[in-house]
Amino acid sequence: MPRKSSPTQIRSTAEFARHVGLARSTVSRVLNGQPGLKQKTINRVLRAMSETGFSRNAFALHLKGKRTASVGICMEGLLRVPAVLKLATLQKRLREHHYTSLIEVLDPDGTSRAVAHFLSMRVEAVIFIGYFAEGEIADRIRELTRLGVPHVVIDHPGVPGANTVTLDRRGAMEKVTRHLIGLGHTSFGLLGISESAKSTWDRLHGIGDALASHQMTLERNTLSFDHLHSRESNFEFGRSLAKSFATLPTRPTAYMTLNDEIGAGALRGFLESGLRVPRDVSVTGFNNQDICLVSTPQLTSVDQQIDQTIEVAMTMLLAQINQAGGGGPMVELIQPQLVVRESTGAVAS
């Protein structure tokens, strides 16, 4: 037989005060750290707290007008490694500012439900991390703005009126492309970066920028086989794409991929097809995850500068909370860092 939970549950300050033998208002004053109380009384209350495990009902507390000091975080459901790191860093920083965070990992269609929940919980701000359905997130931002609830969007650029922090993905791909052009490459394969996915347009533009300044164009100098393969696993997607490219009699000499997993898959695919990296082909990833160190050869990639991203997001958040937002939406681009490793090299002569 399990023991009954012996000390009958104390569920209110009234009961608790009775249990300690003090007035309700006295207990309340202790709990709120108000002055003018004997140390002995304070100790009596604190001891009883830990003995009984009593805790104040946060719902009554906030009803009375105490601020919730909470922030809602919407996480895009595809929990990729960089997104998780952002979440962890963000929650830690919020805690330092004495904010509690409510986190919802979203189903694709979930922003509406999640934000409604946050609003009913009277959060003081809402933060989005990831890339969401265009219409959905635009609606959310409009809703939050109308209600005067501060917000920050991390990673989803271009939402009208949104306070946004994003990696400069366009600049990132321009850097990557220039690096490859500098190695002599003039023909490029694109893996997972294409016009069909709106979330990759800015990267495409970055590639286009770099090509343009060397009299090349996306149309003439890049090639994509994305439509040929399904995309259940990023790694397998990259691997099968590489194999498709490998069968071409004449093929691009450099390959830019959407992320490190696709990049690592591509490396594998090329190696399995008998091509040597970087001697025959060069490959780049994106995100600079651990996985870049694991592959052979190690993968050239782009670092997201996650700490800096979160720092900027926090600044935007606090600016809004302190009413320091002087007008229009704030938009900041984080400058990525190109990390060159073994998977990119001079074009074979």
Added chain:
Amino acid sequence: MPRKSSPTQIRSTAEFARHVGLARSTVSRVLNGQPGLKQKTINRVLRAMSETGFSRNAFALHLKGKRTASVGICMEGLLRVPAVLKLATLQKRLREHHYTSLIEVLDPDGTSRAVAHFLSMRVEAVIFIGYFAEGEIADRIRELTRLGVPHVVIDHPGVPGANTVTLDRRGAMEKVTRHLIGLGHTSFGLLGISESAKSTWDRLHGIGDALASHQMTLERNTLSFDHLHSRESNFEFGRSLAKSFATLPTRPTAYMTLNDEIGAGALRGFLESGLRVPRDVSVTGFNNQDICLVSTPQLTSVDQQIDQTIEVAMTMLLAQINQAGGGGPMVELIQPQLVVRESTGAVAS
């Protein structure tokens, strides 16, 4: 100039009712889906809801006695990939059961603060994911049990009185060891698995079990250099350990590692030292992450069966909520699956 938030904020059903031109109780009845209302009235309220963005104050709602339908989740701060997958799967399953989840990513010393927060939010259960400080988590479980709050501990075995789901890590390592013994190995290097870390004891026992049934022992047949290297990055830890082993004139022929990152690092370290895997040495990882496919050779590993783990956790949770827990704590071991790849092979003759 930014537009002022035009429709003055509606903050209570009283104001809202006035705005719609209905009685407070009528609005309340609509919001609670109670019968006996004209469709026209219902529509009027719903339209006004979406026009004004009004939402009921959840704090008042729950004060009135409506259950919070919320569950608190304590995540160990070291957000490794398998833990994140568990979190995402768990939140999804909870949502299907109409539970909201409060998530706290913990500082090492944070369980007390996090659980206090959860209790003040009157969560209906608390779930722990990860490996925590022994004393801390034991205290939490005692506290929750005393208060009659259901709980489930995922991944931290051996907490007294706790309802626990864990991977059978002992069985897992026994399987791994038997696999290696079957390939002819009799001398083993251990990377990240040692007596100094309590969280790896069960794995050590599993290895010991397998060795014992072949007249071998941990003392005579295994070797660890864990103390020689720092552990900032798992990958680098594995890599430098492998290099230390490589310098030995006579070295173990098989290496078991704590996780895939260490395993991948070890592969790299051995290759850089001129040893061939699996011809000269065999290596195993743990967790069966994507990274296992990325390394060359691909890494033999152990799959955690995450979906099944979460399924069992949900069952335990619901059993407690439905008072179906017939007495003592529930403890379940999840059977892992050995995934053999290229990094393990017959011992060189």
Added chain:
DNA sequence: CTGAAAGCGCTTACAG
């Protein structure tokens, strides 16, 4: 320190 009172935003009978 105590005790009674008002009020936060809701729901739920209850009489009209």
Added chain:
DNA sequence: CTGAAAGCGCTTACAG
């Protein structure tokens, strides 16, 4: 459908 009333668990003056 309306309107007045009670109560959920708290805090905050206020008089003793």
